[in-house]
Amino acid sequence: MESVMRQKRKRIRRLPQVLAYGLAALAMLYASYSLPRWLPGDFVTAMYASSHVTLNAEQEAELRAYYTQQKRFGRYLADFFSLQWGYSYAFLSPVVRLIREALPWTLLLLGGAHLLSMCLGFLAGVEAAWRRGSALEKAGVGSMTFLEGIPEIGTAVILFLVFSLHLGWFPAAGSETVYLERSGAQRLLDVLHHLALPFLTLFLAYLPGNFLLSRGSMVMVLKAQFIETARAKGLPPLRIRYAHAARNALLPMVTRFGLRIAFMVTGALVVETIYAYPGLGTLLFNAIAVRDLPLIQGIVLFSSLVILLVNLALEFLYGWIDPRVKHAS
Amino acid sequence: MKQGTFVAFYLEPAYEGARQIDSGGSYVIMRYAVRMMMKKAIVFSSCVLTVFFLVCRPVPAVSQVQEVRIGDSKGDWGYPNPFRHYPRGPGYVRMSWVFDTLVWKDEKGYVPALADAWNYDAGRKAFTFHLNPKALWHDLQPLTARDVAFTIEYFKKHPYRWINVDHIRRAEVLGPHKVVIHLSKPYSPFLSDIGGTMPILPAHIWSSVENPRVETDPKTFIGSGPYRFVEFSKAQGTYLYESFDDYYQGRPKSKRLIYVRSGQPMVSLIQRQVDLAVIQPDMAEPLKKKGFVVIRDERGWNKKLMINHRKAPFNDKRFRHALAFAVDRQEIIDKSHRGFAAPASYGLLSVNHEMYNPDVPSYPFHPEKACALLEAMGYEKGADGFYQKDGKALQVELLASSITTAGQSTADRDGEVIKKQLERVGIRVDLLSLEQATTDSRVKNWKFDLAVSGHGGISGDPRLLNEMISSRYGAGSVNSARFDADPELNRLLEAQILEMDPGRRKEIVQRIQAVYADLLPAISLYCPDSTAAYHPEKGILWYYTPGGISKGIPIPQNKMSLTPKQKD
Numbered sequence: 001m002e003s004v005m006r007q008k009r010k011r012i013r014r015l016p017q018v019l020a021y022g023l024a025a026l027a028m029l030y031a032s033y034s035l036p037r038w039l040p041g042d043f044v045t046a047m048y049a050s051s052h053v054t055l056n057a058e059q060e061a062e063l064r065a066y067y068t069q070q071k072r073f074g075r076y077l078a079d080f081f082s083l084q085w086g087y088s089y090a091f092l093s094p095v096v097r098l099i100r101e102a103l104p105w106t107l108l109l110l111g112g113a114h115l116l117s118m119c120l121g122f123l124a125g126v127e128a129a130w131r132r133g134s135a136l137e138k139a140g141v142g143s144m145t146f147l148e149g150i151p152e153i154g155t156a157v158i159l160f161l162v163f164s165l166h167l168g169w170f171p172a173a174g175s176e177t178v179y180l181e182r183s184g185a186q187r188l189l190d191v192l193h194h195l196a197l198p199f200l201t202l203f204l205a206y207l208p209g210n211f212l213l214s215r216g217s218m219v220m221v222l223k224a225q226f227i228e229t230a231r232a233k234g235l236p237p238l239r240i241r242y243a244h245a246a247r248n249a250l251l252p253m254v255t256r257f258g259l260r261i262a263f264m265v266t267g268a269l270v271v272e273t274i275y276a277y278p279g280l281g282t283l284l285f286n287a288i289a290v291r292d293l294p295l296i297q298g299i300v301l302f303s304s305l306v307i308l309l310v311n312l313a314l315e316f317l318y319g320w321i322d323p324r325v326k327h328a329s
Numbered sequence: 330m331k332q333g334t335f336v337a338f339y340l341e342p343a344y345e346g347a348r349q350i351d352s353g354g355s356y357v358i359m360r361y362a363v364r365m366m367m368k369k370a371i372v373f374s375s376c377v378l379t380v381f382f383l384v385c386r387p388v389p390a391v392s393q394v395q396e397v398r399i400g401d402s403k404g405d406w407g408y409p410n411p412f413r414h415y416p417r418g419p420g421y422v423r424m425s426w427v428f429d430t431l432v433w434k435d436e437k438g439y440v441p442a443l444a445d446a447w448n449y450d451a452g453r454k455a456f457t458f459h460l461n462p463k464a465l466w467h468d469l470q471p472l473t474a475r476d477v478a479f480t481i482e483y484f485k486k487h488p489y490r491w492i493n494v495d496h497i498r499r500a501e502v503l504g505p506h507k508v509v510i511h512l513s514k515p516y517s518p519f520l521s522d523i524g525g526t527m528p529i530l531p532a533h534i535w536s537s538v539e540n541p542r543v544e545t546d547p548k549t550f551i552g553s554g555p556y557r558f559v560e561f562s563k564a565q566g567t568y569l570y571e572s573f574d575d576y577y578q579g580r581p582k583s584k585r586l587i588y589v590r591s592g593q594p595m596v597s598l599i600q601r602q603v604d605l606a607v608i609q610p611d612m613a614e615p616l617k618k619k620g621f622v623v624i625r626d627e628r629g630w631n632k633k634l635m636i637n638h639r640k641a642p643f644n645d646k647r648f649r650h651a652l653a654f655a656v657d658r659q660e661i662i663d664k665s666h667r668g669f670a671a672p673a674s675y676g677l678l679s680v681n682h683e684m685y686n687p688d689v690p691s692y693p694f695h696p697e698k699a700c701a702l703l704e705a706m707g708y709e710k711g712a713d714g715f716y717q718k719d720g721k722a723l724q725v726e727l728l729a730s731s732i733t734t735a736g737q738s739t740a741d742r743d744g745e746v747i748k749k750q751l752e753r754v755g756i757r758v759d760l761l762s763l764e765q766a767t768t769d770s771r772v773k774n775w776k777f778d779l780a781v782s783g784h785g786g787i788s789g790d791p792r793l794l795n796e797m798i799s800s801r802y803g804a805g806s807v808n809s810a811r812f813d814a815d816p817e818l819n820r821l822l823e824a825q826i827l828e829m830d831p832g833r834r835k836e837i838v839q840r841i842q843a844v845y846a847d848l849l850p851a852i853s854l855y856c857p858d859s860t861a862a863y864h865p866e867k868g869i870l871w872y873y874t875p876g877g878i879s880k881g882i883p884i885p886q887n888k889m890s891l892t893p894k895q896k897d
Contacts, residue, residue, distance in 0.1 A: 101564040
């Protein structure tokens with residue numbers, strides 16, 4: 001009985017938090033509805049004004065009337081919940097379908113690079129902090145600080161020039177060799193072959209931050225008294241490192257993960273452009289270039305909702321990772 | 330004749346052998362002779378059979394390569410049907426593989442496409458087209474004159490923005506393969522704008538399509554062109570076409586045609602991921618060394634300095650002339666384009682155009698003349714070296730952005746160079762580098778002073794002059810000067826559209842160029858070099874079409890490159 005009551009109290013305590021996220025989602029919905037309209041220019045001008053099709057005044061007015069039909073916010077909300085996110089002016093395709101087609105490539109490239117760099121960066125940071133003062137740690141910190149200073153575009157260009165142009169080991173563009181008849185395994189290898197350079201670029205861009213952050217957190221944790229106690233108890237070093245210290249150094253990493261999700265769409269744009277890799281970033285870039293309002297709204301909305309959802313999930317995850325958070329709340 | 334020679338060639342060694350064995354016994358000689366005769370008979374009959382098979386076996390007219398891959402930096406240009414491709418050159422070209430027009434252009438000029446022959450009757454103001462009886466739709470239905478008439482009616486109801494069918498009064502079907510198109514008044518760009526641009530639609534499919542812009546039925550991709558549309562991936566920006574083996578001009582040269590998105594065309598070419606791609610002119614030499622063929626376009630695209638001639642001081646012709654004298658076009662070419670461009674004609678049409686007028690007013694770089702013109706307008710130089718009038722500084726705003734040329738967007742420093750040049754003369758300049766859609770929007774709404782812009786088509790039909798000068802034709806274009814202030818120019822523009830005689834039209838067009846260059850509502854700056862490269866291994870000759878594909882698209886992807894040549 002008491003446990004049921006406790007659960008109920010916990011749910012009631014969580015309610016304002018969930019409500020706050022709901023309000024934020026509503027604000028984002030409104031922002032995604034109204035902000036793209038503030039962009040200078042319009043679809044008809046962007047699409048037709050410098051094309052081979054020279055419109056006369058009458059044709060232009062007709063197109064403008066067709067493409068500038070305003071939707072009220074209430075209608076926009078209703079369409080949003082019924083997953084009718086509109087029809088792209090430029091791509092002549094439903095917005096949801098366009099996002100669905102581009103999303104797997106973004107998840108593969110950005111999600112993969114993000115996750116791997118976080119895992120390896122965290123492990124390397126923990127190990128470096130544990131070996132503080134050693135030559136290995138100094139070399140690690142030095143090289144990671146150097147890498148942190150190189151922007152993605154620099155890494156992308158260098159890798160491209162060396163491994164694609166000069167050595168010819170990796171393809172210059174695309175996510176796979178299209179329209180080839182081959183087995184599933186061959187296709188997988190081809191996709192990985194195309195993924196290698198853009199993935200490495202992003203991995204090298206994300207790794208140093210994760211390494212330096214986890215090393216810094218770990219250094220602080222290792223100074224705590226409970227670590228001294230664990231050492232005094234004669235616990236194995238591996239257990240002290242990961243079960244006692246690393247778990248407490250994990251929180252900033254989780255927060256960083258949530259923040260970096262915000263770069264899911266825009267973060268890979270440079271890399272996607274250099275390697276002609278498909279993804280949400282390229283889709284958004286093309287949509288902005290032609291002022292394709294329904295598509296811009298759709299992508300902005302989708303990415304902001306993903307950020308909200310991930311951060312909401314992390315709120316719950318914090319308590320699970322570090323019970324002190326639960327007690328504090 | 331050939332067979333006789335062939336037999337003699339094989340008999341001679343036998344006589345030689347017989348002479349050698351005369352020295353032995355007669356039985357041996359007989360056996361040897363029989364053996365030799367049999368051998369000869371076998372060799373002879375096998376050779377005859379070989380010749381027979383070579384001569385009589387049905388051999389395809391043109392051998393087909395497995396696939397051709399074309400690289401493109403953007404990738405997505407819409408679905409390849411008339412209502413779903415983007416209104417830019419690459420979109421039209423992707424559609425043109427699937428849908429044929431009545432006539433087409435190859436490297437020499439107009440050639441028959443769906444129409445075998447055509448003629449114009451001035452008295453009736455009508456074009457008569459005789460269709461190729463072999464023409465079929467991709468679903469193997471015959472293509473007839475009814476389809477042509479239907480297409481015109483359909484485009485009247487559902488406008489296809491690439492063409493204007495307002496000049497067509499009606500289409501008359503005079504037989505299964507003969508159609509007469511009656512015009513409401515003479516229309517000189519007919520062959521370029523309608524005959525060579527209007528994709529013919531299958532009546533048996535489109536007659537039931539009510540809303541073509543959103544129609545997704547796969548049948549709406551059935552055309553009569555050399556390739557069938559198979560697949561398009563928006564996410565990847567790739568297209569797959571397959572050859573239409575019953576094409577009326579013969580089986581296409583490649584079994585499959587593939588478009589792939591390529592951020593770095595040169596590397597994609599070197600890695601043989603693509604067979605053809607547009608390249609930067611600097612890449613030409615390294616690619617030539619690697620065995621690629623580099624092709625160059627004629628001067629079909631020009632960069633312009635747009636002027637807001639509706640407001641002071643730009644509405645004064647002297648001020649526009651001063652601007653032209655102040656701009657050093659060669660310096661822009663050298664500093665911003667590493668020399669890979671040529672100064673454009675102030676008369677707008679390309680120097681390669683058959684109606685180009687070399688005797689138009691010109692404005693070679695002359696800062697002193699620019700200063701003199703400004704001073705004649707009442708401007709005085711202040712202590713800071715900049716002009717002012719009535720205590721107000723002469724200050725202009727210059728908009729610059731990366732312009733898309735032939736589907737490829739390239740950044741340049743034109744705005745910076747022009748700013749420096751104008752400031753050297755004494756005109757203070759605020760340079761505003763904006764993204765293209767924003768610049769276009771401001772130019773469109775006349776919220777600018779000067780803007781760097783550009784467009785192609787200057788080697789195509791001279792109707793372009795109307796579109797790029799008059800607001801009656803080019804109201805929707807940001808590249809059009811929309812200059813209607815001169816009645817003489819307006820009259821000439823109307824006259825050239827109505828003049829069906831090429832000689833007389835040329836005279837009018839040349840006069841237009843001269844008047845335009847004098848009034849100078851916009852300043853033509855330079856024509857950049859357009860280059861592409863392909864590997865010759867597949868035996869396909871790619872070329873830039875003189876005057877551009879259709880209405881002047883400067884892209885080297887003419888479908889005639891993959892179509893067997895017609896017999897003379």
